[in-house]
Amino acid sequence: MQIDAVSRESALTISITPDAEDPIAVDGKPKLSRRSMTAQLPEGWSLDSIHPDLLALVALLTVRPWIHSRLQLTWAVSAHFADTLRRTMKIEVGPVSAEVQPRNHPLRGVPGLAFSGGVDSMAAAAVMPSNTIFYFNERTNPPGSGPSLYNMRPALHACAGMAAMGRTVRRVPCNVEHVRNPLGVPVDLANSIPAILMADVDNLDAIGWGTIAESSYRTGSHGWIDYAKRDIFTNWCAVFDAAGLYFFNAVAGVSEVGTSTIVRSSPGGELAQSCIRGEIGLPCTKCWKCVRKTLVDSAIIGAWPSERWLLESLPSPEPMRFLTKIPIKHECVLTFALGRYKGSAPQLRALKSRVRADKLDVEWLSRHYIPALDLVPHHYRIGVRASIEKYLPPMTAADEAAFRGWTMDEVENSPSFVELAANFENLTKSAAEAHKKKAKA
Numbered sequence: 510m511q512i513d514a515v516s517r518e519s520a521l522t523i524s525i526t527p528d529a530e531d532p533i534a535v536d537g538k539p540k541l542s543r544r545s546m547t548a549q550l551p552e553g554w555s556l557d558s559i560h561p562d563l564l565a566l567v568a569l570l571t572v573r574p575w576i577h578s579r580l581q582l583t584w585a586v587s588a589h590f591a592d593t594l595r596r597t598m599k600i601e602v603g604p605v606s607a608e609v610q611p612r613n614h615p616l617r618g619v620p621g622l623a624f625s626g627g628v629d630s631m632a633a634a635a636v637m638p639s640n641t642i643f644y645f646n647e648r649t650n651p652p653g654s655g656p657s658l659y660n661m662r663p664a665l666h667a668c669a670g671m672a673a674m675g676r677t678v679r680r681v682p683c684n685v686e687h688v689r690n691p692l693g694v695p696v697d698l699a700n701s702i703p704a705i706l707m708a709d710v711d712n713l714d715a716i717g718w719g720t721i722a723e724s725s726y727r728t729g730s731h732g733w734i735d736y737a738k739r740d741i742f743t744n745w746c747a748v749f750d751a752a753g754l755y756f757f758n759a760v761a762g763v764s765e766v767g768t769s770t771i772v773r774s775s776p777g778g779e780l781a782q783s784c785i786r787g788e789i790g791l792p793c794t795k796c797w798k799c800v801r802k803t804l805v806d807s808a809i810i811g812a813w814p815s816e817r818w819l820l821e822s823l824p825s826p827e828p829m830r831f832l833t834k835i836p837i838k839h840e841c842v843l844t845f846a847l848g849r850y851k852g853s854a855p856q857l858r859a860l861k862s863r864v865r866a867d868k869l870d871v872e873w874l875s876r877h878y879i880p881a882l883d884l885v886p887h888h889y890r891i892g893v894r895a896s897i898e899k900y901l902p903p904m905t906a907a908d909e910a911a912f913r914g915w916t917m918d919e920v921e922n923s924p925s926f927v928e929l930a931a932n933f934e935n936l937t938k939s940a941a942e943a944h945k946k947k948a949k950a
Contacts, residue, residue, distance in 0.1 A: 511581045512568045519554045521706065522547045523571055525688070530577040541575045542690035543651065548683040550706055560612040562590040562752045563705050565602060569594070569748070570699040571685055576600055587611045593751035597744040612753030618714025620757055620889065621704035624678070626667030627783040628802065629719035632768035633759050634671070635775035636896035638889060642711055643671060643678040644704040651684050657692065663782040666789045670780040679707060698745060708754060715886050716749065717757035721768055722878060722912075725761040729839035732916035736761060737884055755886035759893050762881025763901065764874040765842045769805050771900045794818070795825035800832075801839060808846040819856050824941035832860065833934050835926055836917040840864055845874045856940060859933040863926065865919075873908035877901045880909070 511526040523546045527533050533541035556564070565586045572580075578600060585606035594600050624630050624643035634643065645668050648661065665680070672678040681703030689695050697718075704716045723729025725736040736742050746756040760768055772778035784792035784799050792799045800823060807813045814822070822828075831838055847866035850857055861867055877897050885893050904912060920926045 510572050510576045510579060512572070513583045514556065514564055514568070516555045519550045519552050520547060521550060521554075521556075523568055525572055527575060528577060528579060531575050532577060533575045539574060539689040539691060539693070539695070541572070541688065543684075543688050546571050546683070546685050546688050547649070548681055548685070548702065548706060549649075550681060551679070551710075554706075554710065556584075559706060559709050560752070561586050561609050562612050563708055563754075565590060566748065566752045567702050567705050569600075569602075570702055570705075571688060571695055573598075573696050574689070585609050587751075590748075590751045593747050597747050611751065612709075614714045614753050614755065615712050618712050620715040620717055620755075620886075621701075621708070621711065621713045622717045623698075623701040623704055623719075624668070624671075625700065625719065626664035626781065627719065628772050628781045629721050629760065629765070629768045629783070631667070631719075631778060631781035632763065632771040632775070633717055633719040634676075635771050635778065635900075636759050636893055637717055637757070638892060641676075641717070642704075642707075642713070643668070643676060644701070644707065645678065645680045646685070646700045646703050647680045647682045648686055649682045649684045651687055654687060658786050660786055660788065663784070663787065663789050667777075667780040667782065671777055674777055676777075679703065679711075681706065697741075705752075705754070713754060715755035715757040715889070717759055719768070720758045720761055722760075722762055722764045722881070723839050723842065725758060725881070726878075726912075728764070728841050728912065728915045730917075731836065731921070732918065733913050736881065742884070756884070757886055757889065758881075759885060759889075760897075761884060762878030763897065764845075765802075765839060766805055766809070766845050766874040767877055767901050769802065770809055770875065771897075773806075773809065774900055794822045795827070797828050797831045797838075800825070800828035801842065804846040805842055808849040811849070813850065813852055813854075813857075816854075819854055819937075820941050820944040823856060824937050829934065829937065833930050835930060836920050837864065840917065840920070841871055841874065841915060844869055845871045848872075856933065856937045859929070859936050863929040863933050871911070871915075873904055873911050875901065876904040876908055878909060878912055879903050 510531050513524040515522050525544045561584050580600055580602040585604045587609040588605050589611040591602050591605045594602050619640045621642045624645050668678045685699055686692055686694055701716050727734045749756050772781045787793040844864045844866045847861035882890055882894050
């Protein structure tokens, strides 16, 4: 993969030229669809504003899925960065120059947060240091882009609200999500590109994300995996560190239950909105995020959705597509939510059985996993723990054992859960159909 970078009037353009062996169009995987990425930085920004290793990190995040083994740049990087990338990802990056010294973590630096305005991101903002700078990757659409369901207004509202509270918020228009087809970030960490581009200007020593326990420890998937040993942490942590940036996942040991609890009480929490299709303060109510987070919030406050929600939102195509899978994405969160449900709605009682909420106690999801703090940069660790524990107690030893023991093996290997999923689907869809017929009558 060959990369060129130019800046003009504070705008960065990265041009992409694949090598013959680069896997840019593999069936079943996102394809490299555009050969350039642009980002509009604050006035006065230029390539002189950024360390060469940071610029190489931006290039890597932009094209990582399509690199076979080589990343050839039009600028030189440090030997330390090149050695780290070779060791962790088996990628040869160059040219390398002895004149380029590694970027050191700045003294008296500040952390940055790849901010989205969603619940998990807002929870991270609540527990990171008060001098954290927020960076919002403001999606721009190149000419010829098709229509999108994405509505940026709630996120921009959250940015404006946090700025009004005195926080430093930087919106960086960027079209990195259009580099791939289907639309989306090339790798999950690519939403930190605005922060990386501003790292030297803002003296950043770390970058954080709103990554939660269900993603970091995979409890939202097939079962617990030690985040500290996962390649996505060890490899990327090393590469970011080689560019003078600590990896800062403040809520990696906090579940979606915990982040929802935090934003209900934290300053600015009312600005959080995870739905990317609704309007400001008016989520669409019919996407997977809306349905899942509605159930979680209902369990936390003890007020359950209306019958209309059960008949019109729950049966929507997207949530039903997720809720009938085995296992369900973030199933443990639904186990928590339905574990607190004592009502009689047939749909929710059927879902309660499907997610084993009638026989499993997962209240430990309302507490935070202390070992995750070992992965927070050392000089921020004490403050982050104190901030988290304003909202959530720590897990006990028994809680931690249950967390580490979480697995979906029973669900994936037993035919009875296929029957339970079908029962939930039939109840939910038949109730919705009856409701539609009644409304037409």
